[in-house]
Amino acid sequence: MPQASLLRRITDFANRADPYPLYEELRSTPVLHEEEGGPYVVSSYYDILGLLHDPRISSDASNLDDPGADELSGAEATGLPPSFLRLDPPEHDRLRRIANSSFGPPHRPRRIDSMREELAAIVAELVDGLGDSRQIDLVDQFAYPFPVIVICRLLGVPREDEPRFRAWVDPIVAGLDPDSRMEPDAPAQRAAQEARVQLGMYLAGLVEQRTREPRDDLLSDLVAGHGPDGAMSTMEVLSTAVLLLIAGHETTVNLITNGMLTLLRHPEVLQRLREEPGLSARIVEELLRYEPPVQLVPQRTCITDIELRGVTIPKGSRIWLVLGAGNRDPERFDDPDRFDPDREDIQHLGFGSGIHSCFGAPLARMETQLALTALARRLDNPRLAEDPPPYRQNAVLRGPRHLRVDVDGVLP
Structure with a gap:
């Protein structure tokens, strides 16, 4: 039987626990194009960084053969317009400026920072809730509920409705996987579309x-509008809210979970974090390089012919940017497979770059720093119950589905 293509092996669930040897193989062909009509796959740090800033690379969903198939928020499947994540300038810039005016400077400069105390209280409550169990699932009992509580409160979702979001988020995220998108009528895609519709209807009522x-709250600000760009339309508010709920939740779940998994595999760093809480910022930055929650960006199209590393990428071709490979590129990082929060230079691709860099990066950083610091301090003698843990199906948003940890108890 012939060996599967390299891209197929990268997206194969069997390799989800450790895709990095495949990324190393991928970097030997910096621009990989395995079959006619297939994507051009880019894996080196500097090439990815350049393309993320290149105006010849489009994020517009209308340029894809299957508009919305790669949309992180799945807004198109609800009948909503694309979120700004899937638009090009100037429309992207207008919507992002409006969203930023509600999310941070200059109109709401302390909106995120002012949440620190509330976030710390949520973390403490979740850790308290772990109780006296000698084995805990850090995904189900901590990493999953924490970001959804935070993003719901930021938007202004009533607390009694917070538990409903997991039932919607799970199938939507499962439907983002490249393998599942190859079969549009598959159960995963049907479940994802139904969940998107239900989420869209709920948010319409809230708007x-x-x-x-x-x-x-953020949702009220998006409705009212601030600054010279005015307000978003109702449909644009809904698309932005869907994007924030899905993208803002799922990536942070994976960042926290990948973070604890990495710390448990590096107990000397975990011990340092217990003793030096201020180390959390550097740990999170190195995690975003070493185990990024978003492994690849599969929704770019070139709007003109592009020459890259001696390869002509024709106009209209799909481009996949493998951030996880770029983050471990030895041309950019010394000893890239070593987890080292003391690196002098951690200019990672974990939050992307360019005009589509992660909108919620400040919030994700704060959440993860608080979460990892509290878990390091309060879990008594934590150790992995299974290694590797079971992973989610998704090759784009990569992280463990469960992270079972044996502990001697939870410290006050």
Whole structure:
């Protein structure tokens, strides 16, 4: 039987626990194109960085053969317009400026930082809830509920509705996997579309309510609009809210979970974090390089012929940017397969770069720093119950589905 293509092996679930040897093989062909009509796969750090800033690379969903197939928020499947993640300038810039005016400077400069105390309280409550168990699942009991609580409170979702989001988020994220998208009528895709519709309908009701009765939350700000760009339309608010809920939740779940898995595999760093809470910022930056929650970006199209490493990528071709490979490129990082929070230079691709760099990066950083610091301090003698843990199907948003950890108890 002939060996499967390299790209097929990278997206194969059998290699989810450790794709990095395949990334090393991939970097030997910096621009990989295995079959006619297939994507051009780019894996070196400097090439990826350049393309993320290249105006000849489009994120517009209308340039794809299957618009919305790679949309992180899945907005198109609800009948909503694309979120700004899937638009090019100038429309992308207008919507992102409006969203930024509600998310941070200059109009809301302390919106995220002012949440620190509330976030720390949520973390403490979740750790307290681990109780006296001698084995805990850090995904189900901590990493999954924490970001969804945070993003719901940021948007202004009523607390009694927070548990409903997991039932919607799970199938939507499962439907993002490249393998599942190859069969549009597969059960995973049908479940994802139904969940998107339900989430969109729920948020439409919430937007209508905030239009009548604005509150001090992000959703009310998006409805009201600030600054010279005015307000978003109702449909644009819905697309942005869907993007924030899905992208802002799932990537942080994986960042926290990948982080604890890495620390448990490097107990000397875990011990340092217990003793030096201030180390958390450097640990998170190195994690974003070493085990990024977003492994690849499969939704780019070139709008003109592009020459790269002696290869002509024709106009209209799909381009996949493998961030996980670029983050371990030895041309950019010394000893790239070593986890080292003391690196002098950690200019990673974990949050992307360019105009589509991660909108929620400040919040994700704060959440993960608080989470890892609290877990390091309060879990008594934590150790992995299984290694590797079971992973999610998704090759784009990579992280363990469960992370079972044996402990001697939870410290006060």
